[in-house]
Amino acid sequence: xxxxxxxxxxxxxxxxxxxxxxxxxxxxxxxxxxxxxxxxxxxxxxxxxxxxxxxxxxxxxxxxxxxxxxxxxxxxxxxxxxxxxxxxxxxxxxxxxxxxxxxxxxxxxxxxxxxxxxxxxxxxxxxxxxxxxxxxxxxxxxxxxxxxxxxxxxxxxxxxxxxxxxxxxxxxxxxxxxxxxxxxxxxxxxxxxxxxxxxxxxxxxxxxxxxxxxxxxxxxxxxxxxxxxxxxxxxxxxxxxxxxxxxxxxxxxxxxxxxxxxxxxxxxxxxxxxxxxxxxxxxxxxxxxxxxxxxxxxxxxxx
Numbered sequence: 001x002x003x004x005x006x007x008x009x010x011x012x013x014x015x016x017x018x019x020x021x022x023x024x025x026x027x028x029x030x031x032x033x034x035x036x037x038x039x040x041x042x043x044x045x046x047x048x049x050x051x052x053x054x055x056x057x058x059x060x061x062x063x064x065x066x067x068x069x070x071x072x073x074x075x076x077x078x079x080x081x082x083x084x085x086x087x088x089x090x091x092x093x094x095x096x097x098x099x100x101x102x103x104x105x106x107x108x109x110x111x112x113x114x115x116x117x118x119x120x121x122x123x124x125x126x127x128x129x130x131x132x133x134x135x136x137x138x139x140x141x142x143x144x145x146x147x148x149x150x151x152x153x154x155x156x157x158x159x160x161x162x163x164x165x166x167x168x169x170x171x172x173x174x175x176x177x178x179x180x181x182x183x184x185x186x187x188x189x190x191x192x193x194x195x196x197x198x199x200x201x202x203x204x205x206x207x208x209x210x211x212x213x214x215x216x217x218x219x220x221x222x223x224x225x226x227x228x229x230x231x232x233x234x235x236x237x238x239x240x241x242x243x244x245x246x247x248x249x250x251x252x253x254x255x256x257x258x259x260x261x262x263x264x265x266x267x268x269x270x271x272x273x274x275x276x277x278x279x280x281x282x283x284x285x286x287x288x289x290x291x292x293x294x295x296x297x298x299x300x301x302x303x
Contacts, residue, residue: 001111002026004046006069008039021268025051027060031067043071047107049078049100052087061090074100075107079118113165113271116292122257124272126293127282128160133298137279144177147299157185160295164195164274166222166260170281171201174210181212181276196270197221198260200281202246204229213239222267224251224259240267250284 003017004026016030024032027050050060050072064072072091077100078084091098101107108115116124130147131137139145148156161167167181182194197212197220204227206213212221219238223231226246235241242259244251263269275285285291 001114002046002048004030004044006030006034007043007045008041013042021263022056024057025060028057028063031063031069034067038068040070042069043073044069045073047075048111049074049076049083049085050087050091051078051080051083052090053080053082055082059087061087064091064096065094069096071097072099073102074098076101076104076111079115081118112292117261117271121261122253122290123165123260123270124292125275125285125290126160126164126273126295127275127285127291128156128295128297129282130297130299148297149299152297152299154185154187156297157183158187160274161195164272165270166196166198166273168198168200168273168275168281169277171199171203171205172280173276173278174199174201174206174212178207178211180217182217194220195274198270198273199223200251200277202226202251204231206234208233213237224256226251250288253288253290 001018002025004015005012006014013036014030014034016026016033018024018026018029023029027044027046030044044064050064052059052061074088078087088098088100113124116122129137130152132145132147136145137147161183162185169179169181173179181197197217199206199212199221201223202225204223204225206223211217213223213234214237218234222240222242223234224242224244225231226244228243231239231241244255244259246252260270260273275281275291
């Protein structure tokens with residue numbers, strides 16, 4: 001997630017951001033839509049070091065140099081090994097005054113999924129749990145227990161679901177609760193486009209009538225399985241089915257990360273995951289040491 005602004009005499013005179021996977025980068029788009037001449041003192045501010053390599057788009061360093069921008073302030077170095085300081089070096093070698101990194105801690109936090117992919121080889125993982133003040137997570141018979149308040153639910157949708165690329169649960173949660181796993185918020189400023197839904201389902205037990213594989217929901221759902229069972233019906237609905245091997249009762253993590261981070265067809269890859277699920281799923285992630293952040297919502301036992 002990258003945004004850029006062009007500043008003249010303390011005022012923003014142009015701005016742009018990287019709107020979607022494969023689209024023009026923020027700096028290149030800003031220059032493209034700017035309808036004035038660049039002045040010697042104009043300064044470009046961007047939260048991530050300008051890229052210096054050709055990927056889905058040409059290098060932003062080329063666009064900056066060609067536009068005649070002489071001052072660049074950036075927030076953090078790009079963790080991508082293809083860039084990582086090279087963008088700064090190229091700009092400085094052509095006479096551009098470059099300042100940064102500026103507040104890299106905040107910038108890394110903002111782009112923590114992108115950073116995690118490059119530095120850890122996997123998406124950023126947040127675990128969300130809800131429990132009562134006396135430690136319960138379900139009724140004694142295992143049935144769902146409403147724990148969180150409406151205010152906690154609103155906060156969770158706004159600050160967790162709406163800020164991750166995907167929500168992950170185990171198949172038992174799908175069978176037991178038949179959840180929607182969508183973003184539902186009263187805050188109109190929050191992007192109501194829901195993240196993808198990931199189901200860990202080693203034996204392919206996801207019910208065909210589950211909400212997340214039915215109707216329009218199906219196209220936003222990914223099922224991770226080790227089974228070679230016929231999944232043609234799910235695929236015909238638009239569900240993405242990925243086969244990942246299982247060892248000692250758990251998906252092989254490196255294989256799972258490889259599947260989730262790799263763009264294919266209309267799947268752009270995933271850089272951050274909110275793990276909701278249940279105790280078995282939470283335990284698997286914790287024991288593997290792949291949890292970056294844990295959020296626990298505590299409600300009353302009478303909820």
